Amino acid sequence: MPRRLSLARRALLAALVLALSGAVAGPASAHAIVVTSEPTAGASLAAAPPQVTIRFNSRLDHARSRLLLIGADNAQTTLPIAEGGDPVALTAPLPATLAPGEWRLRWQVLAIDGHITRGDIPFTVKAP
Numbered sequence: 001m002p003r004r005l006s007l008a009r010r011a012l013l014a015a016l017v018l019a020l021s022g023a024v025a026g027p028a029s030a031h032a033i034v035v036t037s038e039p040t041a042g043a044s045l046a047a048a049p050p051q052v053t054i055r056f057n058s059r060l061d062h063a064r065s066r067l068l069l070i071g072a073d074n075a076q077t078t079l080p081i082a083e084g085g086d087p088v089a090l091t092a093p094l095p096a097t098l099a100p101g102e103w104r105l106r107w108q109v110l111a112i113d114g115h116i117t118r119g120d121i122p123f124t125v126k127a128p
């Protein structure tokens with residue numbers, strides 16, 4: 001029955017294509033996206049927390065990752081990323097007193113799959 005054999009071959013080929021695309025998509029999906037953060041995006045806080053923690057879905061290369069604090073006037077401060085801590089999180093101290101207003105954490109991380117991702121976490125410190 002040549003027709004059935006052909007269908008079986010097509011099914012086998014389809015399975016092989018799926019397996020190959022899965023093999024390609026697997027590692028690529030490991031680039032880092034934010035899972036949780038402190039402060040959370042869009043938070044409105046009475047006072048800024050003493051440190052930033054941004055947790056990702058993937059291990060990071062901390063030495064090749066960056067974290068900036070950007071004020072409403074667009075002035076940028078590079079925050080010192082702690083090394084040797086949680087392999088999937090960025091932590092850095094925040095300046096002791098942040099003036100009331102809008103702030104933005106701009107992160108850029110290198111994941112272990114070699115891909116760089118970046119994003120902003122805006123938050124507001126409320127006036128007393």
Ligand SMILES: [Cu+2]
Nearest residue numbers: 028031113115
């Ligand atoms: Cu990736």
